[in-house]
Amino acid sequence: TSTGPRVLYWFRTDLRIHDSPALHHALGLNPSVFIPIWTWDPHYVYRARVGPNRWKFLLESQQCLSERLTELNPRQKLNVVREDPTSVIPKLVRKWKVDVLVFEKDTDAYARSRDEEVRKAVEGMGVSVYSAVIGRTLFDPDELVKHNGGQPTMSFNQTLKASSQIDPGDGGKKGEPRRCVPTPTGLPEPLSAEEMDLSGDSEFRHEVPEKAPDFNQEHRGETKERHYEGVAGPNNDFAVVTLEEMGIDSKLAMSPHKGGEREALRLLKTYIDNEEYTGTFEKPKSSPADFEPQSTTLLSPHHHFGTLSIRKFWWDVQEVFEKRKKAGKINAPPPANFPGQLLFRDMYFGAQAALGYAFAQTRGNKIARFIPWDLQSNHSDTPVGEHLLDGTYNVNDEQAEEYFRRWKEGRTGFPWIDALMRQLKYEGWMHHLGRHSVACFLTRGGCYVSWERGAEVFEEWLVDHETACNVGNWMWLSCVAFFSQFSRMYSPIAFGKKWDPEGDLIRKYVPELKHFDKKYIYEPHKAPIADQKSWGCQITGDGTETGTAEMAKYPKPMFDFNEKRQFCLEKMKEAYDAHMYGDDKRVMSGEWKKI
Numbered sequence: 326t327s328t329g330p331r332v333l334y335w336f337r338t339d340l341r342i343h344d345s346p347a348l349h350h351a352l353g354l355n356p357s358v359f360i361p362i363w364t365w366d367p368h369y370v371y372r373a374r375v376g377p378n379r380w381k382f383l384l385e386s387q388q389c390l391s392e393r394l395t396e397l398n399p400r401q402k403l404n405v406v407r408e409d410p411t412s413v414i415p416k417l418v419r420k421w422k423v424d425v426l427v428f429e430k431d432t433d434a435y436a437r438s439r440d441e442e443v444r445k446a447v448e449g450m451g452v453s454v455y456s457a458v459i460g461r462t463l464f465d466p467d468e469l470v471k472h473n474g475g476q477p478t479m480s481f482n483q484t485l486k487a488s489s490q491i492d493p494g495d496g497g498k499k500g501e502p503r504r505c506v507p508t509p510t511g512l513p514e515p516l517s518a519e520e521m522d523l524s525g526d527s528e529f530r531h532e533v534p535e536k537a538p539d540f541n542q543e544h545r546g547e548t549k550e551r552h553y554e555g556v557a558g559p560n561n562d563f564a565v566v567t568l569e570e571m572g573i574d575s576k577l578a579m580s581p582h583k584g585g586e587r588e589a590l591r592l593l594k595t596y597i598d599n600e601e602y603t604g605t606f607e608k609p610k611s612s613p614a615d616f617e618p619q620s621t622t623l624l625s626p627h628h629h630f631g632t633l634s635i636r637k638f639w640w641d642v643q644e645v646f647e648k649r650k651k652a653g654k655i656n657a658p659p660p661a662n663f664p665g666q667l668l669f670r671d672m673y674f675g676a677q678a679a680l681g682y683a684f685a686q687t688r689g690n691k692i693a694r695f696i697p698w699d700l701q702s703n704h705s706d707t708p709v710g711e712h713l714l715d716g717t718y719n720v721n722d723e724q725a726e727e728y729f730r731r732w733k734e735g736r737t738g739f740p741w742i743d744a745l746m747r748q749l750k751y752e753g754w755m756h757h758l759g760r761h762s763v764a765c766f767l768t769r770g771g772c773y774v775s776w777e778r779g780a781e782v783f784e785e786w787l788v789d790h791e792t793a794c795n796v797g798n799w800m801w802l803s804c805v806a807f808f809s810q811f812s813r814m815y816s817p818i819a820f821g822k823k824w825d826p827e828g829d830l831i832r833k834y835v836p837e838l839k840h841f842d843k844k845y846i847y848e849p850h851k852a853p854i855a856d857q858k859s860w861g862c863q864i865t866g867d868g869t870e871t872g873t874a875e876m877a878k879y880p881k882p883m884f885d886f887n888e889k890r891q892f893c894l895e896k897m898k899e900a901y902d903a904h905m906y907g908d909d910k911r912v913m914s915g916e917w918k919k920i
């Protein structure tokens with residue numbers, strides 16, 4: 326038996342056992358005791374917006390991880406702890422006589438401050454902490470920033486250039502991501518059941534929290550009384566929480582996209598085995614209208630929860646590229662190919678790492694162009710991702726508020742937009758170009774509503790929500806940062822028609838219209854009344870009336886797109902001419918309203 330240290334391993338963004346550099350380090354310490362935990366972080370559980378589908382994905386991922394740990398050692402499992410990590414980890418370290426705490430580095434603004442607090446508390450108790458390695462991106466975002474002159478990475482080329490100077494530190498070439506570390510073949514012993522037991526200790530017996538959100542409501546909704554007795558759960562067994570236990574209505578968690586490392590590796594294998602698909606994949610050529618199967622990998626939620634290593638994806642793709650090259654076949658070029666897509670992801674992490682909390686909002690953000698949207702962000706409310714700065718600069722135009730509501734609820738009267746928004750709500754995912762369409766439509770290409778409002782909705786409903794990617798892409802699409810060609814807009818009619826002339830995506834997600842002739846499927850209000858009747862749907866109202874089983878109702882377009890397009894172009898030009906950024910004192914003070 327080992328005489329090595331007692332190691333507490335804290336799983337967070339790395340819910341897997343393959344290619345986990347932090348886990349590899351922990352096991353390399355040759356622990357005498359190894360305790361894998363996941364903690365219930367109130368920041369994500371109660372403050373961030375997490376809809377039922379992402380909860381489901383997370384719980385499936387935890388369950389799978391727990392089973393994988395048991396496969397490695399039948400006495401091991403994932404121990405779920407229900408308390409804020411900043412308070413519970415120091416208590417657990419003391420109670421379980423831990424020598425070393427290990428976790429993967431996380432550069433999200435909130436995570437950094439949380440981890441620093443935990444580190445200080447635990448090191449103050451004489452326990453060592455190891456959290457140096459990054460596992461969730463190709464390159465350490467802090468290194469990208471360092472090699473980009475201390476500045477946020479704002480373009481693909483900047484990211485490529487900065488990464489080309491990073492040494493992977495494993496004998497590999499500069500500019501290459503680190504190679505994968507081996508998957509463990511066994512695990513050290515856990516703590517004995519008696520030593521693990523927290524039930525007799527009053528420190529661990531409080532009820533957390535007195536009021537929990539009703540997860541079936543949209544966030545900022547009502548709270549429901551729900552008590553969690555004890556840090557180790559109601560049965561005192563550190564079990565993975567179930568949807569039922571959280572009070573989540575399983576009908577609201579119907580996403581077909583499944584969590585867990587096994588599912589991630591299975592999906593990856595299907596793409597890697599399909600060498601033609603992987604070698605020729607070009608994102609802009611993949612259809613936003615495809616579903617069952619979708620045209621892209623749908624690996625993003627696995628990257629978010631760390632159920633798939635980003636470097637395994639990278640290196641497996643490189644192997645396919647090599648094989649094809651040897652066979653004289655041409656591979657798709659970056660940035661449209663898979664490695665290029667992963668570098669885009671790193672670009673957003675680099676931007677976030679440089680800017681901290683300010684990255685996730687306009688106010689105080691030096692890269693975010695200020696645009697006086699008709700509906701501004703609402704910072705008096707629960708903020709997107711990781712806001713810290715407070716204060717409001719709302720212009721609450723009632724009309725824009727109504728546009729926002731109808732966009733969110735998929736009843737704009739533009740079937741392409743409504744189909745995509747309903748796909749997002751029911752299934753938690755949407756193709757990248759679909760996200761382009763709806764994000765452009767909400768902001769600079771239709772509703773003229775702040776990108777921060779849209780990012781909040783995505784934050785709640787996406788199974789792959791990642792603050793760096795969500796915020797970065799919303800800024801890109803709204804021409805607030807990263808991209809500035811605001812005259813290039815997506816038509817809510819022509820763009821969908823180009824990809825899906827039959828309107829299959831609409832028929833699937835807006836079933837009221839499923840019998841409409843393809844001539845009218847993108848503009849059903851133009852269909853003659855007699856046809857509307859024979860196809861079983863009247864085009865009328867604002868989408869709040871449900872109609873009957875025989876005669877459904879679907880709204881007319883909520884505005885004339887061409888008029889709004891013109892309006893947005895003029896307003897965007899004015900905003901660009903004003904050249905004001907989120908850290909401008911006029912924005913910070915709210916004074917911009919007088920300009």
Ligand code: FAD
Pocket residue numbers: 608621622623624625626628629663666667669670673755756757758760761764783787789790791792794795796798799802
């Ligand atoms: P694939 O095309 O198969 O790409 C492979 C991987 O590359 C993805 O799994 C993802 O990890 C990465 N990737 C691809 N494109 C991007 C991109 N533009 N930015 C960052 N990473 C990328 N992606 C998220 O992971 N989380 C988000 O919260 C998120 N929010 C978005 C919001 C908006 C408004 C837009 C326009 C895009 C957003 N994206 C987000 C990026 C992109 O749409 C998704 O990563 C992609 O659609 C995921 O599907 P996939 O795994 O099939 O992608």
